[in-house]
Amino acid sequence: MLAPTNHITKSQMIPSTTTPTISVIIPVYNGGEAFRRCLSSLAKASPQPSEVIVVADGDTDGSWQLAQDFGAKVIRVPTSGGPAKARNLGAKAASGDILFFVDADVEVHDNTIGKVATTFSQESELAALIGSYDDQPGAPNFLSQYKNLFHHYTHQTGSEEASTFWGACGAIRRDIFLAVGGFDQSYRLPCVEDIELGNRLKRNGHRIGLRKTIQVKHLKCWRTYSLLRADIFYRAIPWTAIILRDREMVNDLNLNLANRISVVLVYTLLAALIAVWWLPAAWVGVALLSLGLLAINASVYQFFHQKRGFLFALQTVPWHWLYYFYSGLAFAIGLVRHHWQTSQPMIQIWKTVPWVNLLAIEQRIFASISRELVGASILVSLVIDNSF
Secondary structure (H helix, E strand, C coil): CCCCCCCCCHHHCCCCCCCCCEEEEEEECCCHHHHHHHHHHHHCCCCCCCEEEEEEECCCCCHHHHHHHCCCEEEEECCCCCHHHHHHHHHHHCCCCEEEEECCCEEECCCHHHHHHHHHHHCCCEEEEEEEECCCCCCCCHHHHHHHHHHHHHHHCCCCECCCCCCCEEEEEHHHHHHHCCCCCCCCCCCCHHHHHHHHHHHCCCEEEEEEEEEEEECCCCCHHHHHHHHHHHHHHHHHHHHHHHCCCCCCHHHCHHHHHHHHHHHHHHHHHHHCCCCCCHHHHHHHHHHHHHHHCHHHHHHHHHHHCHHHHHHHHHHHHHHHHHHHHHHHHHHHHHHHHHHHHHHHHHCCCCHHHHHHHHHHHHHHHHHHHHHHCCCCCCCCCCCC
16 A cells, blocks of 8 residues: 555545546556547546546556557556556556546546536545446447446445445545555455455545446456456455455445345255255245345346346346355355464464463354354355446
C-alpha cells in the first residue's frame, strides 16, 4: 500500500464551489482491441477529464504506445506488478481532485465523466462511489452476455449506500485515497484489492455510494475456463479471506440473504439427487428444492427474460445454480484455509505450554471453528466482477 497520509475527517469534506477535476487512471497489461475502444470512448467523453493516466504494467503488445497516441500520460513499468500497484502509481502521479479508476476493457459512456464530477460536487460527504456495467455487454457469446448482465443486475438492485469499492468503475477523492494508503499491493493478480480498499474506507468512517446511472460497457469475452478461474480463485476465495479476517458479512450485492439461502438450497438439492439412487421418493425433495430455487431467484430470471428473451433466461438457470455451487465450495475452501493459517501459531504454543493448559487451548480453537461453521451453515455466494 501507499504510505497513509494524515487522516481525512468528514468535517474536512466541505461542499465544493467548483466542479472537481477528474483524473482517469487505467492499469493495462496487453490491452489489445478492448483497450483501444476504452481510450476511444474517453476521447468522446463530454466533458473531458482533466487527464488520463495509463499505467502500462509490463505490457508487451504496445499498449503504452497506443495510450500515448491518444494523448494519455503514460507510466511504464518494466515488469508486471499487478493492477493494485499500477493504480497506486497512477494515483501518485495524478493531479485531479477525484481519481476515477476504470479497467482497460471497458468503454465509458459519453456522460460518465460528467456524472462522476456532478455527484462529488453535489454530495460533499461522499468519499467514493462505484457505478455499474450497462445492459449491453460488448462480447456477443452467451457466457459474456450472462455474466455481464448478471453483474449489471446485481449492482442495479444493490443498496445505494455501498459497502465496497470497485476498480472497474470506481471514483474516490484523491486526498482520502492517499490518507487510507491506496490499494493493497500484496494482491498481485486482478483480485479483491478493490473490495479490501472498500472495507478500509468503511472502517475509517467514509461513505461509499453506488450510483446506478454511472455506467460503463464491459467488453470482456468470458469463456468457461476464464469465468470459473476468475470467480473462484480471483474473487471468491480471497473475498472469503477478507470476510473471515474482518468478521463482517454485509447483506448486499453478491452477499445478500437470498444468495446465501440459494447456496444452501443448491447443496441440499445435490444431496437429494444423490439420495435418489437409494431412495426414489427423494425425487419429491428434488422437485420442491428446484421450485424453491426458482422462486427465490424469480426476479433474476425475470430480468434475463426481459433483456434477452425466454430461451436466454432458460439457459441461465443451470449456470446460475452452478454459480451458487462453486461459491459455496470456494467459501468452504477459504474457511479451511483461514483456520489452518490461524492455527499455526497455536501449534507452536502447544510445544511450550504446560500440558494442563492444552485442553483449554483446544477448547478455544474448536469454539472459534464452531462459530465460523454456524456462519457457514448459510454459505456465502461470491463473485469477482469486481468488486465486487
